[in-house]
Amino acid sequence: MADDGIDKEQLLALARSRSDASRAELFAVMGDLFHARNDILNAQERALMLDILEKLLAEVAREVRHRLAVKLAGAPGVPRELAVLLANDEIEIATPILMQSPALEDLDLVEVIRNRSRQHILAVAMRRDLSTQVSDALVETGDKDVIRTLLENHDAQISRATLAYLVEQSKAVDEFQEPLVRRADLPADLARRMIYWVGAAIRQALIERFEIDPETLDDRLEPLVKAEAETATQQSREDDAADVLSRALGAARQLTPRLLLQTLRRGEIPLFEAMFAEMSGLRMRLVSRLAYEPGGQSLAVAARGIGLNREEFATIFLLTRRAKAGQGGFAPAELGRALEFFDRLSHAAAETVLNRWRRDPDYLFAIRSIEEGQEKRRA
Structure with a gap:
């Protein structure tokens, strides 16, 4: 089969042997072939090796499978079928494959997200260069830790629609706020919306902890929030x-x-x-x-x-x-x-109402959202 002296009969002999040493040697040889010299295998030989590995994978010691997964994780040319097998193994074996293997396709990753353990899903969320399809599947789990891990993965692609959904969720889920605002791909309008919600949350916390007049607090807080929002958007309107x-x-x-x-x-x-x-x-x-x-x-x-x-x-x-x-x-x-x-x-009463109307609508909406959330929690 190859110029290194290893042939099919030797591989089959190792496969037939039930000793741990023979199985370990078999997996080591196959790992070497797939990792460094995959180009010397023809289609028939690749199919044979995959068939052997698939049948024996569950019988081989965890340590042997882990060594194989680590060796093949970042290797090019690894058969997709083998990568999928290892990606669905126990989490210790699956992690390096899920995080690094280029052999896995989006469909494979989505299947892992939908059918495997939470630890498997977290490993996928840490994978570089995730597509929007995989990111959407991660968000659909609803797991806060998974979503935060995805947001902290700055190599992951996340669609605008999904970012908008997560910005909306960040009103109630504080853990999303910091990783969201740190993403370079967060659109300016969504960043602006987030800043208002964060500002409104700070306002509510201050009102609940201290005896502060809401109007006075708004006079101080709103300009700061608005300045941050304007910086985030960097948008200017055309004047007529x-x-x-x-x-x-x-x-x-x-x-x-x-x-x-x-x-x-x-x-x-x-x-x-x-x-x-x-x-x-x-x-x-x-x-x-x-x-x-x-x-x-x-x-x-x-x-x-x-x-x-x-x-x-x-x-x-x-x-x-x-x-x-x-x-x-x-x-x-x-x-x-x-x-x-x-x-x-009275003029004073009108001024109070007028001052309220002058406030930014996004700021007022954020305040109402926070207040309504507080009322629902009390009910």
Whole structure:
């Protein structure tokens, strides 16, 4: 069979012998052939050796199988069938193969994940260059230690969908947070989301341990969290003309209630919304919603909060109703109720609500998620 003096008959003789020494010698010879001189075997000889190994594998001492697995773990050209046999052996034998053998395919690894022990699965999670298919199978186990091991494996490929799922899970599973944020492949938007959740968790812990006013804490904590999130995303939005003009007017201290009303009277709705957002410190999307909400209570809060008087609020209320596309008017009593609400509302109360609205929506969502989780645990 080969130029080293070992032939089929000698291998078969070793295979037929039931002594531990003969079996050990057989596995050593076969290991050498597969490891260093696999190219001298033809297809028939490879098949013969595999058949012998498969039949005798369970009968050979664990130490012998372990030596074979270590020798073949990183070797190229090892038959896939042999690698699969060793990968499904006891964990001591399987580990070097599962972690290193290039002979194993994704399907083989997924089968191990689904059918073998937790230790086998952890060995797979530590394997370099895992595909997204194998990573998904590891995450599907739901085992926290397995998932953390996968996240700490920076050579593993993890799909965006799976990362998004794990980021969501990290709200409740603290062990996922650190390895997630350390991954270079974590998309910026998911990193930003994580930072808000971590910040919200810190906020909840501080409130529970110390007598701290939540609003005061938010004033201190939110800017730090937001700065970290902005650094993580490194994204900038494109400004449209209305945003640019409204900010320029604000910087020049020329944004006045009179200019706001004049803009609205001229029907320049986008510019009015941008100016109102600049004056109130609210997001454009929120301004676009509250300006046209039925009842006008939210608009009253914003107007009172930025210091508009009763007449100015009433004018904005009427003009926004008229400007709203497709709106079929409103009942006169609606204006009366809105003005009554405006009159009862103090500037301080409006400022408190307005300050809450100014906070980043992701920050507020994170806080609500933490608070809801606490309420469910108490129930």
